[in-house]
Amino acid sequence: MLRIDKLSKRYGDHLVFQGLTHSFTPGCVALCEEDSTGKSSLLGIIAGTIAPDSGDVWIDGHSMVLAPQQAKARLAYVPDNCLAFPTQTGRGLLEQVAAEKNVALDEATLELAHDLGLEPHLDKRFEQMSTGTRRKVFVTAAALGDPAVVIADGPSNGFDAQGRAVLAELFRAWGKDRVVLFASHDAELVEACAATSVDVAALR
Numbered sequence: 001m002l003r004i005d006k007l008s009k010r011y012g013d014h015l016v017f018q019g020l021t022h023s024f025t026p027g028c029v030a031l032c033e034e035d036s037t038g039k040s041s042l043l044g045i046i047a048g049t050i051a052p053d054s055g056d057v058w059i060d061g062h063s064m065v066l067a068p069q070q071a072k073a074r075l076a077y078v079p080d081n082c083l084a085f086p087t088q089t090g091r092g093l094l095e096q097v098a099a100e101k102n103v104a105l106d107e108a109t110l111e112l113a114h115d116l117g118l119e120p121h122l123d124k125r126f127e128q129m130s131t132g133t134r135r136k137v138f139v140t141a142a143a144l145g146d147p148a149v150v151i152a153d154g155p156s157n158g159f160d161a162q163g164r165a166v167l168a169e170l171f172r173a174w175g176k177d178r179v180v181l182f183a184s185h186d187a188e189l190v191e192a193c194a195a196t197s198v199d200v201a202a203l204r
Contacts, residue, residue, distance in 0.1 A: 115166045132157070152181075
């Protein structure tokens with residue numbers, strides 16, 4: 001479902017990683033190292049928001065280099081920065097993602113928004129929301145379109161206890177038939193969703 005092939009990335013003189021190659025099968029995988037290990041860069045490359053210096057990413061059989069539109073159609077991404085569009089509303093983001101995935105904003109997705117406590121916030125602009133609320137909207141959007149791969153950078157940051165419990169249950173359910181790859185220092189979340197912990201440097 002997810003394969004990285006000889007990925008390399010550097011910023012100036014700093015080599016972040018080189019030659020990363022790994023195939024991921026369905027399940028939850030957590031990148032849990034300390035900062036400055038390339039976690040966010042790797043997740044951004046897999047999500048197609050950062051260009052690698054070399055290598056490729058394959059999402060459900062589609063190359064991010066050769067067929068990025070098809071690859072991204074099978075992917076959901078919860079970025080570290082959830083304030084890219086400050087004047088957009090939460091509902092607006094959900095409608096946008098549904099349109100991009102060519103699916104309806106269905107009852108199951110709205111029920112997830114309810115479980116995360118989002119109902120009072122969906123019509124607020126992102127600039128009016130807390131960090132955790134913004135992230136909850138992106139997690140809800142990740143449920144749209146039945147993606148094969150879910151990438152999340154710090155998914156529980158800013159979450160309350162109820163939201164973290166819902167997130168762990170959601171990741172466990174998704175991990176049964178898709179790849180959930182996330183970076184987090186939240187040990188309780190990693191344990192609750194039965195994630196396998198790996199180091200970026202070990203993906204070779």
